[in-house]
Amino acid sequence: MTPGQALTQTRQELRLPSFRTAMVAGSSERIQRALTEFAAACGCTYACRYQSRELLEAELSGAEFQLTVQARSIPADGSGTLALPAEDAMQSEVVITGTPLDGRSVEGVLDDVVKFLHREASAYTEDDLDQIVENMPLLKRYAQPDAAWNSWALIFRDHYVENSVGFLLACERAGLAPEWIYALSKGDRTAHRERVHATFLERGYRSAVLDNSVIDGTAGESMQQQALLVGAEVNAFIRLAHQAGRRVLVIDDGGLIAQGRATGGTGWERIDGAIELTVSGLRRISRTNVEVPVVNMARSQLKTHIAYAEIADSCLRRVRSLLHGQKFIGRRAVCLGFGTLGARIARGLRASGVRAVVVDTDPLALIRAAEEGFETARGLRAALEREAPFLITGSTGAQAVTPEDLTSLPNGVFLAGFATKDFSLFSLNTEDLPARKIAETGTEYVLPHGGSVILLGDGRSLNLYEAEGIPNQGYDAYRAGTYLVATAMCRTAKDLPPGVHLQAADQIIEDAGLFDAYYDTYIATDTTDRCGVMSLGADYV
Ligand SMILES: NC(=O)c1ccc[n+]([C@@H]2O[C@H](COP(=O)([O-])OP(=O)(O)OC[C@H]3O[C@@H](n4cnc5c(N)ncnc54)[C@H](O)[C@@H]3O)[C@@H](O)[C@H]2O)c1
CATH class of the missing domain: 3.40.50.720 (NAD(P)-binding Rossmann-like Domain)
Incomplete structure (x- = not known):
């Protein structure tokens, strides 16, 4: 028995409480909603009261455990998003204390509550999402309602970072219904991956991890098993979309489609078009006999x-x-x-x-x-x-x-x-x-x-690695360009011949005037903006 296990056993015998702490985005009202759902999911009783407007206290009682949850709303410190926190943005400090009943361990249920809170209560708030949209002005400008998106479903595989959230919100604005979005994480340990996943689920997308190691052939046994399960779900999604008369676009950061039927493989159901974002993915695809149009963003001028x-x-x-x-x-x-x-x-x-x-x-x-x-x-x-x-x-x-x-x-x-x-x-x-x-x-x-x-x-x-990578403004133009190419694919994929299209993205981006817009937005900012900032400062003085 390890010292840790011995300590846990002693605590159980003495019926000493154990505890966990967590920092969760949003106010204690979100915690309350998540705890209500947790109680319903595990069939325990739930009672909650507010000690004050900021302090929530809740009791959860099951046959084998008794939990007390205290959640205190405090001003957000900005660690949960890339944007500066809004004036009234809140986050919650949570302490969960568990008392074992009948000498049973409460460690597992404490871990479950923390996981549940992070999953259910960590989605970006409406304020957070507004900030992401505002910090990607080119994407905001180009993503307008467009009937071309109405007959498509999208599989989007990339890193779980804020600019990916911004991109999928743009697709929604264009008219893609949330239930026709399947988001897949490449599996990197990005800083806000839990928040991104929770946000996607809350918006009604499907969301899962399809680790890149499975695509590049370095995955271990358990990762491959998990990929098979996700693959089956993705295939079901593609079939469902086709049955509903929708075509399926894949936007991928790493050559996912190189494994599928669109390239003569046995893995994925046949899709109708793809946009490849990476050089390594492009290399993988070019070794196959690709049977659908694939537009290359990896070597575009923009990238x-x-x-x-x-x-x-x-x-x-x-x-x-x-x-x-x-x-x-x-x-x-x-x-x-x-x-x-x-x-x-x-x-x-x-x-x-x-x-x-x-x-x-x-x-x-x-x-x-x-x-x-x-x-x-x-x-x-x-x-x-x-x-x-x-x-x-x-x-x-x-x-x-x-x-x-x-x-x-x-x-x-x-x-x-x-x-x-x-x-x-x-x-x-x-x-x-x-x-x-x-x-x-x-x-x-x-x-x-x-x-x-x-x-x-x-x-x-x-x-x-435990980071967000690129600031939202830094990837704004790239995401806007990807959006423009995706929209063009929705319009014309059926007319594009199968194979990798190397120049198409450059043409679409040039026709849309994206570089001019980029220059005007980020480089040639005029003095009226500066006056705006200065007058804001003057108001505070
Ligand atoms: N971390 C990220 O966010 C990120 C972003 C873009 C690209 N990448 C990855 O970075 C890698 C490089 O991308 P790129 O666009 O610069 O590709 P590239 O083809 O332009 O550059 C790769 C360079 O490495 C050289 N090279 C190949 N094998 C080598 C070896 N064994 N020793 C020394 N040099 C070698 C090549 O000759 C070439 O000059 C790719 O795997 C790509 O997926 C990562």
């Missing part, structure tokens, strides 16, 4: 020139926040990959005073890097022979550290992966290295020759 700058910025900010105790200026880093993302990472690090060495397998990429003034090397080991870096970044999309590299890695180096495969040697621990989790930071792996390295985050895209 390359506008979205990638924001992605790189979010990657760099995440590294800085996780390594806030480290000196950066003057130190050496190795940047694996000098492609669309990696070049921006290397430049960003250099701009903050880091001496970045670029490694790439493509000689042209090395030439570009060298001619921009970077030190370069053809391989990781060659780069490590010169001087030990404190940081290695990965933006290749390939296994960038191999077992042969292990003996060259310097002790204590931090590994920041922005593509899942780069440091998969560690995240999948294929070499069985002794490992130690470091809370909130990552995992330390002991190297075969002694010393250790620290993989930041969970080895997946670090900018999305």
